[in-house]
Amino acid sequence: MQTTIFVTGGAGYIGVHTLVCLLEAGHRILVLDDFSNSSPQALARVEEITGIKVPFVQGDVRDTEMLKRLFADCAAHEVPVSCVLHLAALKAVGESVSLPLKYYDVNVTGTLSLLEAMRTAGVKRIVFSSSATVYRPETTLPYTEQHAIGPSNPYGQTKAMVEQILQDFCHADRDFSAIALRYFNPIGAHHSGRIGDHPAGIPNNLFPYITRTAIGSLPVLPVFGTDYSTVDGSGVRDYIHVSDLATGHVKAIDWLCDNDIQGFHPFNLGTGRGTSVLELIDAFETANGVAVPYEVRARRSGDSAEAWADVSAANLVLNWRAQHTIEDMCRDGWNWQQKNPSGYEK
Numbered sequence: 001m002q003t004t005i006f007v008t009g010g011a012g013y014i015g016v017h018t019l020v021c022l023l024e025a026g027h028r029i030l031v032l033d034d035f036s037n038s039s040p041q042a043l044a045r046v047e048e049i050t051g052i053k054v055p056f057v058q059g060d061v062r063d064t065e066m067l068k069r070l071f072a073d074c075a076a077h078e079v080p081v082s083c084v085l086h087l088a089a090l091k092a093v094g095e096s097v098s099l100p101l102k103y104y105d106v107n108v109t110g111t112l113s114l115l116e117a118m119r120t121a122g123v124k125r126i127v128f129s130s131s132a133t134v135y136r137p138e139t140t141l142p143y144t145e146q147h148a149i150g151p152s153n154p155y156g157q158t159k160a161m162v163e164q165i166l167q168d169f170c171h172a173d174r175d176f177s178a179i180a181l182r183y184f185n186p187i188g189a190h191h192s193g194r195i196g197d198h199p200a201g202i203p204n205n206l207f208p209y210i211t212r213t214a215i216g217s218l219p220v221l222p223v224f225g226t227d228y229s230t231v232d233g234s235g236v237r238d239y240i241h242v243s244d245l246a247t248g249h250v251k252a253i254d255w256l257c258d259n260d261i262q263g264f265h266p267f268n269l270g271t272g273r274g275t276s277v278l279e280l281i282d283a284f285e286t287a288n289g290v291a292v293p294y295e296v297r298a299r300r301s302g303d304s305a306e307a308w309a310d311v312s313a314a315n316l317v318l319n320w321r322a323q324h325t326i327e328d329m330c331r332d333g334w335n336w337q338q339k340n341p342s343g344y345e346k
C-alpha cells in the first residue's frame with residue numbers, strides 16, 4: 001500500500017531540499033506549512049525541479065483538530081501517514097532570547113499538538129528536526145550523540161525539550177519510534193539554483209551574510225572575533241551542504257520505516273570537519289571569483305569557539321555520509337543568490 005510522509009514546515013529552507021529528495025526517491029508526501037517564514041512559491045519550485053506536484057495545506061501545527069482531520073483524510077483515501085517529518089519551528093536564536101514564550105509555544109506546544117494528533121490517528125513514527133545547539137558547548141570535540149545536553153538559549157532549549165518529550169513518549173508506547181536529527185550548519189543551495197535560503201531582513205547566520213555582502217546588498221561582513229584559540233582565531237563550525245542534509249532525512253525515514261525500529265534515536269548530521277569563518281570567506285572568494293569585504297569585530301555573545309560533529313553513527317546505522325565539499329557549498333549558494341536576489345519574490 002502507498003503511504004504518505006507528512007512534512008510539517010515543508011516550505012522552509014531545509015524542507016524544500018528534503019522534499020526534492022523524498023520525491024526523487026519515490027515517496028508520496030503531504031506538506032503542512034503556515035508560510036510565516038516561507039512561501040508557496042518555494043513549493044512551486046520543488047514541482048519545477050522534480051516534475052511532481054507538491055500537495056500542501058496551509059495551517060498551524062498547534063491546530064490539533066486540523067491535524068487529526070488531515071491524518072484521517074489520508075487514511076480514508078488509502079494513503080495513510082506512515083511517518084511524520086517535523087520541521088515546523090521558529091529558528092532565530094537571538095529572537096528566542098527576547099521572545100521565549102513564542103518559541104516555547106510554537107516549538108514545544110506545536111510538537112505536543114502533533115504528537116496528540118499522531119496518537120489519535122495511530123501514526124507511530126516521527127523524524128524531528130533538532131540541532132547541534134542542544135549540546136553543552138565548550139567541551140571535548142567532536143560532539144558524539146552521547147555528549148552532554150546543555151543548550152545555552154531558549155531556541156536550543158525548545159529542541160532539547162522536544163527530544164526529551166519524544167524519548168518519554170517512545171518509552172510509554174513501545175510501538176512508537178522517533179529520530180532526532182541534530183543539524184550542524186547547513187549552507188548552500190540546490191545545484192539548480194531554484195531553491196535556497198533567503199532569510200528576511202539582515203541575516204543572523206554567516207553564510208547568507210556572506211552571499212549578500214558579495215552581491216553588494218550589504219556593505220561589509222562583520223567577523224565576530226579573531227581571538228579564539230582556533231586555527232586562525234575565528235570561530236570554527238561544521239558546515240554541511242543542505243542537499244546532503246536533505247539526503248540524511250530520507251535515509252532516516254527509510255531506516256525507521258523499513259526496519260520496524262523502536263525507541264528514540266538521535267543522529268548528528270554534519271561532515272565531521274570544521275571550517276573557520278576566515279577559511280569560509282576565502283573558499284567563497286576562490287570558488288566564485290568574487291570579493292567579500294569583511295571587518296573584524298568583537299565576539300558575538302553566546303558563541304562558542306568551535307563545534308563539529310562525530311558523524312559515525314549516521315554513517316554506520318543510516319548508511320549516510322555528506323558528499324559535498326566546502327567549494328560545492330560556496331558555488332551552489334552563490335548561484336542561488338545571484339539568480340534570486342529577492343528570494344522567491346518575482
Ligand code: UFG
Pocket residue numbers: 091093131132133183184185204205206207209221222223224225234235236237277300303307
Ligand atoms: N559569524 C560571523 N559573522 C556573522 C555571522 C556569524 O563572524 O555575521 C560567525 C559566528 O561568530 C560563528 C560562525 O560565523 O563563529 C557561524 O555562525 P552562524 O550564526 O552562521 O551559526 P551558529 O553556529 O552560531 O548557529 C547555527 C544556527 C543555529 C543552530 C546552531 C547549531 O544558526 O540555529 O548553528 O550549532 F542552533
